[in-house]
Amino acid sequence: MSGPDVKYAHALRAALDRALADDPRVVVFGEDVAVAGGIFGVTRGLHATHGDRVFDTPISENLIVGMAVGMAMRGLRPVAELQYADFVFSAGDEVFLKAATWRYSHDGAVDLPMVVRMACGGGGFGPEHSQCTEAYLMHTPGLRVAVPSTPADAQGILTAAIRSDEPWFVLEHKYLYGTSGPVPEGDHVAEPGRAVIRRRGEHVTIVAWQDMLRRALAAAEVLSDDGIEAEVLDPVTLDPFDLDTLVGSVRRTGACVVVEEAPVTLGVGAEIGALLMEHAFGWLDRPLVRLGIPDVPVPTAEHLVAALVPSVDDIVAAVRRQVG
Amino acid sequence: MLPAELRLRILRTAVLTRRFEERAARLARAGAIPAAIHLGTGQEVGQIAALAALRPDDPMLYGHRGAGYWFARGISPATVLADIAYREGGTNRGKGGVMHVVDPARGVLGESGTVGGNFVLGAGIAFADRQLGRDTVTIVFFGDGTSNRGQFHEAANFAAIARLPLVLFCENNGWGLSVPASVSTSVDDIATRAAGYGMPGVVVDGCDPDAVFAAVAAAAARARAGGGPTLIEAKVPRIPAHFLGDKEHYRTDADRQAAVDRDPLPRLVADVRARGLLDDDGLAALEAEVAAELDAAFDDVLARPLVAPATAFEGLYP
Numbered sequence: 001m002s003g004p005d006v007k008y009a010h011a012l013r014a015a016l017d018r019a020l021a022d023d024p025r026v027v028v029f030g031e032d033v034a035v036a037g038g039i040f041g042v043t044r045g046l047h048a049t050h051g052d053r054v055f056d057t058p059i060s061e062n063l064i065v066g067m068a069v070g071m072a073m074r075g076l077r078p079v080a081e082l083q084y085a086d087f088v089f090s091a092g093d094e095v096f097l098k099a100a101t102w103r104y105s106h107d108g109a110v111d112l113p114m115v116v117r118m119a120c121g122g123g124g125f126g127p128e129h130s131q132c133t134e135a136y137l138m139h140t141p142g143l144r145v146a147v148p149s150t151p152a153d154a155q156g157i158l159t160a161a162i163r164s165d166e167p168w169f170v171l172e173h174k175y176l177y178g179t180s181g182p183v184p185e186g187d188h189v190a191e192p193g194r195a196v197i198r199r200r201g202e203h204v205t206i207v208a209w210q211d212m213l214r215r216a217l218a219a220a221e222v223l224s225d226d227g228i229e230a231e232v233l234d235p236v237t238l239d240p241f242d243l244d245t246l247v248g249s250v251r252r253t254g255a256c257v258v259v260e261e262a263p264v265t266l267g268v269g270a271e272i273g274a275l276l277m278e279h280a281f282g283w284l285d286r287p288l289v290r291l292g293i294p295d296v297p298v299p300t301a302e303h304l305v306a307a308l309v310p311s312v313d314d315i316v317a318a319v320r321r322q323v324g
Numbered sequence: 325m326l327p328a329e330l331r332l333r334i335l336r337t338a339v340l341t342r343r344f345e346e347r348a349a350r351l352a353r354a355g356a357i358p359a360a361i362h363l364g365t366g367q368e369v370g371q372i373a374a375l376a377a378l379r380p381d382d383p384m385l386y387g388h389r390g391a392g393y394w395f396a397r398g399i400s401p402a403t404v405l406a407d408i409a410y411r412e413g414g415t416n417r418g419k420g421g422v423m424h425v426v427d428p429a430r431g432v433l434g435e436s437g438t439v440g441g442n443f444v445l446g447a448g449i450a451f452a453d454r455q456l457g458r459d460t461v462t463i464v465f466f467g468d469g470t471s472n473r474g475q476f477h478e479a480a481n482f483a484a485i486a487r488l489p490l491v492l493f494c495e496n497n498g499w500g501l502s503v504p505a506s507v508s509t510s511v512d513d514i515a516t517r518a519a520g521y522g523m524p525g526v527v528v529d530g531c532d533p534d535a536v537f538a539a540v541a542a543a544a545a546r547a548r549a550g551g552g553p554t555l556i557e558a559k560v561p562r563i564p565a566h567f568l569g570d571k572e573h574y575r576t577d578a579d580r581q582a583a584v585d586r587d588p589l590p591r592l593v594a595d596v597r598a599r600g601l602l603d604d605d606g607l608a609a610l611e612a613e614v615a616a617e618l619d620a621a622f623d624d625v626l627a628r629p630l631v632a633p634a635t636a637f638e639g640l641y642p
Contacts, residue, residue, distance in 0.1 A: 025456070027455065053455075057482065058478070058481055058482055058485070060478035060481070060482060062444050062474060062475045062478050063444045063447060063475070063478035063479060063482050065444075066441065066443075066444025066445050066447070066448060066475065066478075066479075067444055067445075067447050067448035067451060067482075068448060069444075069445055069448060070444070070445035070446060070447060070448020070449040070450075070451070070452065071448040071449070071451060071452040071455075072448075072452075073428075073433060073445070073448070073449060073452075074383070074448075074449050074452035074453055074456065075452060075456055076451075076452040076455060076456065078448070093436075093438050093440075093441055093475070094441070094444060097436075097437065097438055097441065098436070098441060098445065102434065103639060103640065103641070103642075104419055104639045104640045105416060105419050105420035105423075105424045105434070105437070106415070106416050106419070106420055106424050106426040106434050106639075107415065107416040107417045107419050107420070107426075107638070107639045108638070108639040108642070109415065109416070109426040109427070109428055109434075110426070110428060110433070110434075111642050141640060142640050142641075165642045166641055166642065
């Protein structure tokens with residue numbers, strides 16, 4: 001990937017800026033997104049550039065997502081912001097019962113070209129502002145789910161989501177907003193449903209995204225010193241999910257570890273494990289390992305969060321146990 | 325005052341709606357079609373009069389009581405029955421059933437299955453149409469019980485702030501399924517809640533098509549001119565049980581009879597007769613015409629096959 005280094009938050013902003021400039025049907029809205037520029041600064045400056053098409057809403061999550069559904073039905077391309085990924089539950093009716101079902105229950109009479117962006121993960125935010133809620137969204141038919149990990153994917157997948165005629169939920173990790181990486185210049189669009197192998201290896205496939213991807217890549221370097229070469233797979237989008245790339249990787253490595261920043265029970269790792277049982281059973285030499293948050297809520301204090309969320313050491317130890 | 329032609333059109337649509345629902349209820353009770361329909365008996369005149377005051381392209385999210393909304397927009401009885409009975413030729417082919425009849429070209433955009441979901445969708449629809457340069461007014465129908473959902477507050481507040489071209493049309497029949505409004509709702513008149521959002525609130529007799537038409541026409545004119553939303557509360561009777569099979573063990577006979585006594589359809593019939601718009605022969609002809617239309621529609625639709633099982637896999641994505 002070539003191109004100048006760009007921060008993840010700025011890459012998201014660039015995607016929004018370009019979409020607003022290119023398409024008069026795009027509107028950007030949510031709590032504090034206009035003058036303040038969003039609580040994590042992603043939309044800063046967009047109101048000044050694009051005027052009332054970037055606007056603040058009241059503290060009304062049902063309205064934010066419901067309005068996006070209604071707007072999309074009529075031909076706008078709304079990009080709504082929920083400040084925290086936990087707020088999909090505040091807007092549950094509109095997320096799980098409207099965005100997910102409206103096209104289906106009306107047999108395709110309307111499309112829903114809408115995007116909901118939201119910040120997930122991290123510590124210090126408490127049980128209601130820290131969750132990575134992608135498993136709930138992935139579980140729900142009708143919703144498209146992206147978990148971009150790099151600035152390039154953040155810009156490319158958000159652009160793809162805005163141009164898509166389907167309802168997209170884009171989770172942005174709080175710890176990634178300030179990270180930098182190369183972003184291709186020009187009109188950069190990523191293709192949904194294409195996983196990226198971030199590191200090649202032959203002994204184990206580690207599936208991870210966002211902050212867990214950073215930890216998995218760090219763990220892979222430690223493991224390499226032991227002679228264990230981990231392949232690290234970043235799914236980029238969870239719906240659609242790139243099963244082919246996953247199965248192809250596991251066929252080469254014979255082992256799989258999934259690392260996620262969410263409760264283990266019925267998490268994305270559980271789904272990946274089930275998919276591997278169905279599609280790669282013959283190539284698995286060892287049982288799947290799931291790493292995630294033990295089944296407790298996310299506490300507030302950072303050192304308590306650190307005790308729960310898989311660390312680099314946790315990943316190293318798990319892989320050593322699995323393939324050692 | 326309604327022009328004669330419009331008054332007769334409202335009557336015809338109301339008769340069509342009443343007779344359609346009577347037939348559908350009979351068939352449902354006999355087990356011939358699904359029993360999911362919630363009859364709108366007594367509320368249809370207000371629904372139809374409200375829609376008569378709007379343009380045919382004004383977006384509508386309807387409530388769950390009755391077929392009047394659809395017939396007022398020109399969707400055929402056969403199409404609606406096909407949706408109710410899961411037959412080919414409906415609008416949603418078994419995916420949404422009677423709750424999700426849809427026809428965007430006629431402004432019929434659906435209904436939230438969770439009552440109250442309409443409010444926030446309606447805000448988005450009104451916003452989008454204005455943003456895209458359409459001078460439409462969006463109408464959201466809802467019941468008195470539904471006004472207690474949180475989405476009512478979120479949508480009303482934002483609609484007032486953004487001066488959205490929106491009409492919130494409450495059909496207050498006094499009951500939220502089995503719970504009387506006196507138990508569930510903090511005010512006698514839902515319309516008084518409008519003041520809390522800085523928008524006009526109007527109470528009308530939902531059995532009086534002239535009053536309903538005038539209120540909606542005024543609200544629509546205001547909205548189209550950029551004046552923002554209006555909350556209209558139409559007082560209507562709850563004549564039928566909440567759903568087919570509801571024994572209404574929670575309701576007194578006197579209350580039910582009081583609702584029947586308020587039935588707007590005989591009142592409208594008497595009205596057109598008194599105005600000399602229709603005599604006995606004319607009324608008989610109207611009923612015969614409606615019966616013939618419904619005979620043909622029901623025969624046609626019930627002879628169709630159920631939608632194919634493979635249909636269940638279609639429609640989720642473009």
